[in-house]
Amino acid sequence: MTTKLDVLIVYAHQEPSSFNGALKDVAVKTLKSQGHNVTVSDLYKMNFDPTASKSTIQEPDNEEYFNFQEELKKAASKGKLPSDLQAEIDQVLSSDLVILQFPLYWLGLPAILKGWLDKCFVDQIAFDIQKKKWFDRGPFSQKKIILSFTAGGSESYFSNTGLFGDMNVLLWPIHNALRMTGFQVLSPQILYMLNTTHQDRTAMLEAWEKRLVNIWTEEPLSFVHIDNFTE
Amino acid sequence: MTTKLDVLIVYAHQEPSSFNGALKDVAVKTLKSQGHNVTVSDLYKMNFDPTASKSTIQEPDNEEYFNFQEELKKAASKGKLPSDLQAEIDQVLSSDLVILQFPLYWLGLPAILKGWLDKCFVDQIAFDIQKKKWFDRGPFSQKKIILSFTAGGSESYFSNTGLFGDMNVLLWPIHNALRMTGFQVLSPQILYMLNTTHQDRTAMLEAWEKRLVNIWTEEPLSFVHIDNFTE
Numbered sequence: 001m002t003t004k005l006d007v008l009i010v011y012a013h014q015e016p017s018s019f020n021g022a023l024k025d026v027a028v029k030t031l032k033s034q035g036h037n038v039t040v041s042d043l044y045k046m047n048f049d050p051t052a053s054k055s056t057i058q059e060p061d062n063e064e065y066f067n068f069q070e071e072l073k074k075a076a077s078k079g080k081l082p083s084d085l086q087a088e089i090d091q092v093l094s095s096d097l098v099i100l101q102f103p104l105y106w107l108g109l110p111a112i113l114k115g116w117l118d119k120c121f122v123d124q125i126a127f128d129i130q131k132k133k134w135f136d137r138g139p140f141s142q143k144k145i146i147l148s149f150t151a152g153g154s155e156s157y158f159s160n161t162g163l164f165g166d167m168n169v170l171l172w173p174i175h176n177a178l179r180m181t182g183f184q185v186l187s188p189q190i191l192y193m194l195n196t197t198h199q200d201r202t203a204m205l206e207a208w209e210k211r212l213v214n215i216w217t218e219e220p221l222s223f224v225h226i227d228n229f230t231e
Numbered sequence: 232m233t234t235k236l237d238v239l240i241v242y243a244h245q246e247p248s249s250f251n252g253a254l255k256d257v258a259v260k261t262l263k264s265q266g267h268n269v270t271v272s273d274l275y276k277m278n279f280d281p282t283a284s285k286s287t288i289q290e291p292d293n294e295e296y297f298n299f300q301e302e303l304k305k306a307a308s309k310g311k312l313p314s315d316l317q318a319e320i321d322q323v324l325s326s327d328l329v330i331l332q333f334p335l336y337w338l339g340l341p342a343i344l345k346g347w348l349d350k351c352f353v354d355q356i357a358f359d360i361q362k363k364k365w366f367d368r369g370p371f372s373q374k375k376i377i378l379s380f381t382a383g384g385s386e387s388y389f390s391n392t393g394l395f396g397d398m399n400v401l402l403w404p405i406h407n408a409l410r411m412t413g414f415q416v417l418s419p420q421i422l423y424m425l426n427t428t429h430q431d432r433t434a435m436l437e438a439w440e441k442r443l444v445n446i447w448t449e450e451p452l453s454f455v456h457i458d459n460f461t462e
């Protein structure tokens with residue numbers, strides 16, 4: 001039995017020859033060779049605009065009082081989003097697996113990728129609070145997502161006794177935000193770059209390739225089910 | 232004895248009549264009436280570009296391999312940054328207190344504000360790892376910073392048993408990132424908006440006003456001193 005997946009790689013690096021670029025290339029090659037359908041959103045190359053600006057909304061519903069969440073929802077429902085943003089949303093909707101490939105900036109997502117989330121995860125598409133369709137009941141609950149990222153520091157900086165703080169704690173806000181849409185979050189692929197040799201990095205690329213072959217069968221991280229929370 | 236402060240308010244909302252706009256206006260009025268020097272960076276209004284794009288660097292030092300951190304550092308040292316970005320960095324450098332005023336987006340900073348950090352906190356200006364000038368020994372150790380933000384949810388969503396998770400944990404990556412530059416981080420001002428009445432919100436604005444009068448004398452949050460970490 002084979003499973004053909006639609007994979008979206010959202011890639012946030014300016015330099016094709018960067019290590020992030022190499023990680024992205026390995027993913028494209030490996031997943032394609034498995035027969036999957038792979039699409040790359042190269043955010044810098046496409047000049048993706050990450051700001052939740054008024055100019056995102058061509059015909060605002062409320063001319064007097066700009067509410068980004070409302071306007072985004074309404075523009076999406078009327079098919080009036082900028083075409084490049086609509087294309088990103090369509091990619092997410094048709095994907096089975098999303099890979100976010102990025103370098104860590106200030107213990108978090110680079111702005112261009114944060115803005116991709118801010119703008120693609122539209123109310124009533126990526127979640128619906130009114131109908132309580134979020135978290136385990138969210139629209140994306142059949143999809144998987146994984147953070148694959150490089151960090152300038154070494155693993156010890158991100159340990160429980162390290163200066164940057166425990167990596168699990170640092171990733172929790174991002175993982176829980178992704179969870180709001182229902183996404184099954186896979187264990188992150190973390191590449192600590194400090195003092196690595198070329199050989200170390202080659203091994204990292206091979207480990208990523210190896211993991212990708214069976215990534216679809218991985219169990220996602222466990223989170224407390226939404227039924228256990230009171231509202 | 233009076234202390235005249237230089238205060239920078241970095242404001243990330245599209246709508247002047249928003250509650251974030253009201254919070255910003257209260258801060259400007261209150262701090263000015265105390266004799267402080269107040270500057271507002273209205274990120275959406277100034278069309279601040281938050282992306283760490285190649286176009287930030289007019290004359291890249293390395294034409295073949297783009298490394299954002301390196302190029303930003305070099306462009307800054309040569310006075311070759313875009314003038315609007317240089318102006319933001321100068322504002323941070325001359326400030327005693329920075330207020331980040333924003334609505335919470337996906338459990339974190341809106342992209343436009345995240346990118347302000349990504350681009351203003353330049354290597355060798357905001358931190359210097361080589362010389363170990365960061366955290367408690369960072370360049371901004373005489374400055375204070377505070378997150379003042381609204382959340383769409385109620386406080387219970389951000390409790391230890393809430394769906395979004397404990398607010399202290401969600402804020403840790405942001406606070407620790409700010410700490411890297413040396414900033415003394417004040418206790419955040421958090422405005423939970425769900426089911427608030429006009430009266431509730433008026434009281435929130437008054438509480439903010441009251442706090443701002445003595446904010447400079449507040450003790451910052453405690454963090455473990457850098458000397459207690461091994462490297």
Ligand SMILES: Cc1cc2nc3c(=O)[nH]c(=O)nc-3n(C[C@H](O)[C@H](O)[C@H](O)COP(=O)(O)OP(=O)(O)OC[C@H]3O[C@@H](n4cnc5c(N)ncnc54)[C@H](O)[C@@H]3O)c2cc1C
Nearest residue numbers: 018019020022103104105106107150151152153201300349
């Ligand atoms: C604004 C900003 C904020 C940051 N904040 C943080 C932070 O909070 N914490 C932190 O830890 N770091 C931080 N960093 C550092 C950043 O995370 C690293 O610079 C980044 O992760 C390195 O990834 P890269 O793809 O850019 O690496 P590159 O610099 O492109 O590559 C790293 C090395 O890999 C080599 N390489 C490239 N391709 C291959 C290949 N195919 N095989 C083998 N080797 C290869 C390169 O030659 C280079 O030696 C920050 C950086 C910036 C710009």
Ligand SMILES: Cc1cc2nc3c(=O)[nH]c(=O)nc-3n(C[C@H](O)[C@H](O)[C@H](O)COP(=O)(O)OP(=O)(O)OC[C@H]3O[C@@H](n4cnc5c(N)ncnc54)[C@H](O)[C@@H]3O)c2cc1C
Nearest residue numbers: 069118249250251253334335336337338381382383384432
């Ligand atoms: C992309 C995105 C992601 C989001 N993610 C999250 C999330 O993860 N978690 C979460 O909790 N929320 C989230 N939100 C919701 C967001 O945080 C709230 O919409 C925002 O914080 C509300 O602040 P505002 O200034 O926009 O409020 P507004 O909508 O402008 O105002 C709120 C109320 O205050 C009133 N008001 C305005 N001025 C005054 C005044 N002077 N006195 C009294 N009342 C006044 C307004 O009339 C309105 O009724 C998200 C929103 C977006 C767009």
Ligand SMILES: [Zn+2]
Nearest residue numbers: 005006094096
């Ligand atoms: Zn599919």
Ligand SMILES: [Zn+2]
Nearest residue numbers: 236237325327
């Ligand atoms: Zn001063």
